[in-house]
Amino acid sequence: MTLLARAGAAARRPLTWLAAAVLAVLIVLVALPLLGLVRATLADGDAWVDVVASPLSGAVLWSPLAGSLFVGLGTGILATVLGAFLAWVVVMSDVPGRRAIGALAAIPFALPSFAIALAWESVFRNDRIGGSPGLLVALGVPVPDWLAWGPVPIVLTLVAHYFSLSFVVIAAALAGVGGDLVAAAELTGASRLRVASRIVIPAVAPAVLSGFLLAFAEGASNFAVPALLGLPVRFQTLSTRLYGAISTGDEARGYVLSILLVVVAGVILFAGNRVTRGRSFSTITGKATRARVTRMGAWRWPLGAAAWLLVIATAILPGIVLAASTLLRRTNRLDGGLTLHYWVGESDPAVSQGMRGILRDPTFLSALGGTVGLGVAVAVGAVTIGALAAYVVRHRPRARRTNAAIGLLSYVPFLIPGVALGAAFIAQFGAPVGPFGSLYGTFWIIALAGVAASLPFAFQAASAAFGQVSVELDEAAVLSGASRVRRFGRITVPLVSRGLANGGVLVFVTMVRDLSVVVLLVTPATPLLSMMTFRYASEGFAQQANAITLVIAVISVGATLLARRLADRRPDGRIDRSST
Template identity: 85%
Template sequence: MTLVARASAATRRPLTWLTVAVLAVLIVLVALPLLGLVRATLSDGAGDTWSEVLASPMSSALFWEPLGGSLVVGLGTGLLSTLLGAFLAWVVVMSDVPGRKAIAVFATIPFALPSFAIALAWESVFRNDHIGGNPGLLASLGLAVPDWLAWGPVPVVLTLAAHYYSLSFVVAAAALANVGGDLVAAAELTGASRLRVAVRIVIPAVAPAVVSGFLLAFAEGVSNFAVPALLGLPVRFQTLSTRLYGAISTGDEVRGYVLSILLVLVAAVILFAGNRITRNRSYSTITGKAARARTTRTGGWRLPLAAAAWAIVTVTAILPGIVLAVSTVLRRTNSLEGGFTLHYWTGASDPSISQGMRGILRDPIVMQALGGTVGLGVAVALGAVLIGALAAYVVRHLPGAPRAKGLIGLLSYVPFLIPGVALGAAFIAQFGAPVGPFGSLYGTFAILVLAGIAASLPFAFQTATTSFGQVSAELDEAAVLTGASSPRRFGRITVPLVSRGLANGGVLVFVTMVRDLSVVVLLVTPATPLLSMMTFRYASEGFTQQANAITLIIAVISVAATLLARRLGDRTDRSTS
């Protein structure tokens, strides 16, 4: 068959046109914003900005000090998250500690909470009078809280680690569950001690997962905006995320775009280096014979280990919610002396309380933000899952075309390397001004949805790839023999089989968007209010009760959706077992 005949035959296949459509969407959502970001920093009059940021008398304050702050936060978050997550994973999977199932549930809750929820709870307890305003509970009781504990890198790292250790826990627990009990039992039969088994078998087996958990927590820590802004900016502790937000929000867009590109490069270099560490190394522990993880008898350490595990999940998953809930009904901010009130929830306007602001449930702007937040989460979840599913289907079923499939996989993964604030800046650079016949999208709900979908693509694509991979090719081949067309096979066979897994991924995308601030912080305007942005604004302006009350609403939505996703995942596991 000639080349022309092959091309003609390919154009008659629906899968070919689906591939073109998927590539076009990915280019618009991923490639064009990044190119627009780079183009904005190379336009006329913008060339000196690079030298200004990297090598000028101002470069220390513009880039190098924020870079140091980002690395301190990223490394501290990664190390502490890995330590906590790996410990809890071992307790849940391989120990005989009581209450392991409950510990596993509570250990996943902090990631469902907004990162600023834990930061606000920290501020409610440890805030001192260093920057003025109402002190926290400890200071109101007469206890002296040092500055290093109230503000700066220490509380930033501790609160981020309390939020992101769930990532390390999930990854490490999955790896430990695959360490077959037969391997551990065989080693023990040879006379190996528990310490030797742990050092020679268990730790090497889970090393790639531990490194992956560290990299995930590091990348999230570097890109997080809300926590450094709340606990670091009051004492001028800057990270790249807060610095670029300050640049763009004050009208210095080009400088902010340069910082965005540098932030992307920092995250990409660290992730690439981490992947090189674990690449081409074999830690195989899964054999053809199924074997459950072997439980370690902890003896006299059983109760102390249980106490330590419960202390971690209590401090990170339970106490923040209690602190936030109590703080919303205190008449005086962070003080028990003024008594309790429901004014900040349901009260009418009262000039003597909170400058006459109504309770959040009576505030039409908060209700509008609630509807916008839920609507954004649903729209992003539907869009990301649809695009991710179509991309995964094309990669799995498109015959040949390795370049097209490779490009789809690359574009679907790239947003993982882009911190949320930088991605928001990229969308402003590309869609913040009219493009041809299309008007500017800045200030519209559409740009929030598009940015959210782009940020969620890596997870949606990976989830869809896993779901499609569980469907045997024999089913599709049998349908071909009956004469079923590709669209009919996809709609009648594939979709029903992968729908539960895709729904699970969609729920988790929804949770991420509802609680996320980094992606939308540069894109939200008064015309498009969101709960996360209102929380940040109220907290920055000193309206603590309102900020904490809105945070509780976000937390309830996120945790409820996370538990729903967990239930869907459990049902999926039972249906495939």
């Protein structure tokens, strides 16, 4: 058969057209925005020179880059240490209440990163930049500048948010270390230290590195926390600097900084992959065994107290502080009495410049509907595209080039920090393209950017779901004469629906609490809760900002618990209690 004949035969297959459609969508959502970003920087011939090699470079690039690297490194190291400690406590120790500790340890990542930053500000804010000081200053406790503002509180609040990432990754790795291996080593007379250094640590080394790299990349590219705790004292990172450039009309330099931020994140993750490539860390044998629990003896209660203190300080106290601050009539002052005005109060010129409580504010209600609508739209869009991409890759194993292109385009957004991705969409869709008008200022540009940002997770979740469905089921249906559409609807969809629903809920949570992706795209015509929080906090309306943050936290945590319930549900509809 000639090449032309083979091409014609392939074109008549429905999967070929589906693969082409998926690839086209990925090109529009991922490749074109990045190309538009590069093209926009080249249109201004001086932009790269101004950013990289001019008298302005120190303030525009090198100082923010140093800030990003410091924040990323501090976040990565501390988050990995704390996450590894909690993972070991939950999986391999006999500390009391370790299952509850594990459940609470996952909550901080479900919260918006700015929730912990606002809680920190409510407690530690001093009078360096004016405004109402925090609770400690109000109680007469002096708070030094380095603890109230700048890199130290930024790192600490990001660690409180991202250590959950390291915990989840490392805990999963520790659970895979067979107890039979540890028991066999102990029978040979190996000490606990030798077992840990020769078996346990090498086994979880890739997970520890992955947790560090994820926390490093997320910390270095985070926007919300450095903006709230750094910008008031002119501490800049690449994310805040490119936001300032684009929001003040200096788009070309902002786009250059966006590309450099993408490069930094890509180099970090590539270096981590190179470290573990070609090395074997296998400890899983053919016989399934539980992780071996270490008896801690006298250390059982002190370690338990440390673990409980950590999860209470990061998962429970921020919510209590935020909730209490919304009830104080005077910002962060206990002597002004309590009030529900910031929740349900009518307009009063004597309180908060006449602003109504958020539940009576039409802008808040509009932003609430827009946020939930955005989360649903992005979840449906990302999971649909991810599921179709995973289905195509699984059922066209010989189309290696197409599958490689789909996999690459589905993974690339993981390397793009949220602010940089928002800048890429402005560069590509912020002006009319052919017969299509500008999308800037509309709901659709935010939704498309959210779908693009969520593609890596949606594709991986869908790939895992489809990977659990045996091809033998499909082959049996083929023998019975069922069409591909019927096989997909009657066999594949019911079997993968739980995994896809779980992935969709987690995508929804990410979008509801995300600020980085949307901060450059939101306009007054498209209000969102995360942007309202950022604006209120920046303008000094702490109670309103904290109240809206609590609403976001309730939605995020509620959806996360739903996802956990879906993950634990067995095919017969009952809940699998063994994993909780």
